[in-house]
Amino acid sequence: MALSHASTSVQIPLSSKGLVVLGLESSCDDTAAAVVRRHPDGQIEVLAEAVSGQNEAHAPYGGVVPEIAARAHSEKIDGLARQVLETAGLKSSQLDGVAATAGPGLIGGVMAALMTAKGIALGAGVPLVAVNHLEGHALSPRLTETLEFPYLLLLVSGGHTQLVIVEGVGQMTRLGSTIDDAAGEAFDKTAKVMGLGFPGGPAVERYAREAKNPERFELPRMLARDKSCDFSFAGLKTAARRAWDSLENPNDADRADLAAAMQAAIARHLSERTRRAMDAFKARFSGEASPRLVVAGGVAANGAVREALQLEAEKAGFQWLAPPLKYCTDNAAMIALAGAERLALGQVDGLEAPARARWPLDADAAQKAPASGSGRKGPKA
Amino acid sequence: MVTRSLTLKDESATRALGTQIAALLDVGDVVRLFGDLGAGKTTLARAVIEALTGEADAPSPTYTLVQTYETDAGHVLAHADLYRLDDEDELEELGLDEALEHGFTLIEWPGNAPSFAPPDRLDLSLTETEVGVREARLEGHGRWEGLIGEF
Numbered sequence: 439m440a441l442s443h444a445s446t447s448v449q450i451p452l453s454s455k456g457l458v459v460l461g462l463e464s465s466c467d468d469t470a471a472a473v474v475r476r477h478p479d480g481q482i483e484v485l486a487e488a489v490s491g492q493n494e495a496h497a498p499y500g501g502v503v504p505e506i507a508a509r510a511h512s513e514k515i516d517g518l519a520r521q522v523l524e525t526a527g528l529k530s531s532q533l534d535g536v537a538a539t540a541g542p543g544l545i546g547g548v549m550a551a552l553m554t555a556k557g558i559a560l561g562a563g564v565p566l567v568a569v570n571h572l573e574g575h576a577l578s579p580r581l582t583e584t585l586e587f588p589y590l591l592l593l594v595s596g597g598h599t600q601l602v603i604v605e606g607v608g609q610m611t612r613l614g615s616t617i618d619d620a621a622g623e624a625f626d627k628t629a630k631v632m633g634l635g636f637p638g639g640p641a642v643e644r645y646a647r648e649a650k651n652p653e654r655f656e657l658p659r660m661l662a663r664d665k666s667c668d669f670s671f672a673g674l675k676t677a678a679r680r681a682w683d684s685l686e687n688p689n690d691a692d693r694a695d696l697a698a699a700m701q702a703a704i705a706r707h708l709s710e711r712t713r714r715a716m717d718a719f720k721a722r723f724s725g726e727a728s729p730r731l732v733v734a735g736g737v738a739a740n741g742a743v744r745e746a747l748q749l750e751a752e753k754a755g756f757q758w759l760a761p762p763l764k765y766c767t768d769n770a771a772m773i774a775l776a777g778a779e780r781l782a783l784g785q786v787d788g789l790e791a792p793a794r795a796r797w798p799l800d801a802d803a804a805q806k807a808p809a810s811g812s813g814r815k816g817p818k819a
Numbered sequence: 820m821v822t823r824s825l826t827l828k829d830e831s832a833t834r835a836l837g838t839q840i841a842a843l844l845d846v847g848d849v850v851r852l853f854g855d856l857g858a859g860k861t862t863l864a865r866a867v868i869e870a871l872t873g874e875a876d877a878p879s880p881t882y883t884l885v886q887t888y889e890t891d892a893g894h895v896l897a898h899a900d901l902y903r904l905d906d907e908d909e910l911e912e913l914g915l916d917e918a919l920e921h922g923f924t925l926i927e928w929p930g931n932a933p934s935f936a937p938p939d940r941l942d943l944s945l946t947e948t949e950v951g952v953r954e955a956r957l958e959g960h961g962r963w964e965g966l967i968g969e970f
Contacts, residue, residue, distance in 0.1 A: 466883070508912060544884055545914050597882030617876040618861060627856050627881075668876070676857030680950065795887050795914075 457534040457781050458485070458526075460558065461774025462519060462551035464511040465543025465571050466597065469550070470770035471518035473526040473533075474581075476778035482581055484771050486525035490514045508546030515554045522770075530562040535786065537777020540568035541794030548793040556789050565786035567777035572799045574772035576604045577779060579732045579761045581771055588726075590719045590756070592712050592747070595735030595767065596622030599669045599708075601715040602799060603722070604732075607779040612800045613715045614667025621704055622737045624671035628678045628700050632693050642697045643740055649698035650691060655681045657703040659710075667715045674703055705746035708737075712747060716754040731756040736767045820960055821967040827953040833859045833945075836955060836970070837866025840941065843966050844871070844923050846894060849937045851929040854945035859953050863945065864898055864925045871896055871923070880927070885913045895922030901931035910935055939963060 456477040463470040472487035523530060530536075538555030541548050552568065559566040575593050579585050588605040590613075599622075600615035619627075622639060629638030634645055646652070657677045660670045678700050685692050712731065719729060731751045737743055738760050751758040765772060780786070827833045840850060840863075850867070852860040861879055868877040871890040880886045880900040888896040897918035904910065910932045918924045919937065929935065929942075939961035946954045959967040 542883070544912070546912055615876075616878060618865075619879045620882060623879060623881050631856055672857070672861060672879075679855070679857040680947075795885075 457778045458528065458532065459535045459537050459567070459774045459778040459781060460519060460523065460530070460533050460555075461569070461770045461772070461777055462515060462536070462538040462555050463571070463574075463768060463770040463773045464515055464551035465539040465541065465548045466768055468768045469511045469514040469518060470768065470773075471515065471522045472770035472774045473522050473528065474771055474774040474778055476775070476782060481584070482775055482778070484581060484774075485528075486522040487769070487771050488518045488521050488525075489769065490518055508544075508550050511547050511550035512554070515550050518770075519554060519558060530558050531564075533558075533562055533564050535559070535565045535567055535777055535781045536562070537567040537569050537773050537780075539571045539574065539773050540787075540791055541570065541797040543571060543795070545793055545795045548795075552791070552793050556791075560789060565781065566789060566791060567780050567785070568787040568791035569773050569776045569780070570797050570799060571768075571773070572598070572600075572797075573608070573610065574776045575734050576602055576610055576799065577607070577776050578734055578765045578769075578772040579759055581765050581775055582761055583759060585730065585732070585759070588719075588723055589730040589732050589759075590712075590715055592708070592715075592731065592733045592738075593735045594621050594708060594733065594737040594743070596620055596626065596737075598735060599671070600799075601667050601712065603719060607776070607783060608785070610799045612798070613718055614669065614711060616669040616671060618670050618672035619675060621669070621671060621708060621743075622735070624675050624700070624704055625737070625740075627675055628697075631679050631682050632688075632696060634693060634697065639737065639740055642701050643742065645690075645694045645697035646701045646742065647694075648690070649694040651695050652698035652702065654695045655699035657681070657699050659703075660707050661711075665714075667711050667718065669707065669711050671704070671707070674700070674707070701740070701742045704737075705740075705742045708743055709746040709750040713750050713754060716751070716756055720754070729756050731758055733758070733760045734766050736763070738766055739763055820958055821964045822959070823957045823967045823970055825955045825957065825970060826948075827859070827945075827955055829951055830859070830862060833862050833953060833955075834866040837863040838870045839970065840943075841867045841870035843969060845939075845962065846921060846923070847919065847937075847939055848962070849919070849924045849926065849940040851926045851936070851940060851942045852945070853929060853943065855947075858945040858947055860927045860945060863943070864927060867925060868896065868898060885915065887918065890923070896925070897922065898925045898927075900927040902928040904928075904931045907932045907934060936960075941966075 470489040473485040475483045536555045536559040538551040591602045601613040603611040626638030634641035885899040895918045942958040944956040
């Protein structure tokens with residue numbers, strides 16, 4: 439019991455109706471609640487979901503109007519929880535568990551959902567599951583697809599840029615992550631420098647489409663000689679700002695050309711690093727006949743990024759998948775899903791489960807990973 | 820207030836300045852980092868974080884608003900980015916109290932909360948004067964008035 443993520447193991451009766459779990463999320467800009475049913479065969483059904491607060495148009499690139507006030511989260515979360523239970527036609531006592539994001543994130547925000555979840559769990563006499571927000575993202579493609587483990591995940595949003603091998607619930611290995619800015623942030627900040635308006639990502643994409651001379655600005659290839667799967671975007675952002683500053687009376691044609699250059703550079707960097715990760719994945723799971731690359735996060739909505747990654751996946755012989763946009767960005771269905779998966783494994787948390795500002799995925803994986811590599815070899819497909 | 824200007828001829832000079840600042844930090848100190856996008860604020864902040872915690876790849880706090888670390892000496896180190904703050908009142912949501920009282924605080928985009936200016940602090944402005952070359956303007960307040968001469 440040395441685990442700091444003090445999961446206790448319990449026997450969860452798997453009835454024919456499966457497991458119904460309420461999930462709550464308030465770790466960043468959005469406040470959200472959802473109810474999912476995990477059927478006994480592992481199929482996931484989203485029974486109800488609700489998001490509050492944010493202008494959803496801003497969400498894809500990480501939000502530019504943060505609802506950071508813990509008070510605002512906590513005012514909304516109760517109502518959202520009630521709302522989704524009502525939509526699902528359930529009383530809290532009919533739940534099999536309550537899941538909430540317990541980190542990583544802004545501590546006040548995280549606490550809003552976590553405390554509410556504890557209250558509901560206690561009142562209903564059902565277990566609490568403290569979920570790592572990143573694990574929610576990692577499992578999110580399973581909300582809409584039957585997806586076997588293992589798969590390679592590229593999580594690319596305003597706050598995160600990482601490549602993760604997902605081998606199972608709580609079994610994640612991070613192959614690389616950004617050493618400075620996230621990809622969505624590079625989009626947002628460049629858009630701001632050029633005065634393209636908000637949200638930054640879609641604005642860059644819109645201008646890039648009008649570019650007459652997309653090759654005009656040469657931006658550096660980041661980490662060109664680096665053999666890891668890490669990312670770096672800060673230098674790109676600086677180069678774009680310099681290029682912008684060098685222009686006299688820049689006009690929309692300049693904006694379009696520089697937006698195209700920036701977008702292409704980000705897409706290229708993402709696909710180059712993902713290519714490395716696909717190679718690493720193939721080396722590790724040489725038995726996989728049809729390896730899978732899942733791209734989640736708001737930046738996956740960018741057409742150029744999508745196209746570059748799809749092409750790269752195709753070249754490497756990977757099947758390419760992306761969850762629908764509403765599950766790419768922060769949402770509570772993925773938290774409910776992660777909670778249900780943990781519950782199915784009998785992993786629940788005590789009411790003392792802490793909110794955590796920092797909670798790397800693979801530290802958790804390292805704690806959870808069984809000493810023997812169970813179940814990995816001889817894939818099903 | 821004591822000021823001083825330095826020329827940082829490349830990125831490693833920016834990092835070296837960060838390392839030097841880290842060595843002078845005391846509990847309760849605040850470093851405010853001013854400068855445009857790409858001026859090198861995060862590079863400098865990362866050097867401070869690496870010197871105090873050994874963590875070489877500190878992520879940008881823009882999206883998360885604040886990243887906290889534990890220094891090798893066991894203090895809290897908060898790296899905050901006010902870029903996304905709309906209102907100065909939101910500052911209290913970042914939960915910086917512990918770092919302000921018992922640790923160290925690095926603030927990027929402090930201009931979004933102008934009245935947040937604790938007494939013992941270093942204000943540092945970075946400007947790119949030509950490609951790759953930066954000018955750092957250091958402004959010491961309180962305890963830092965006596966430290967500016969160290970640079």
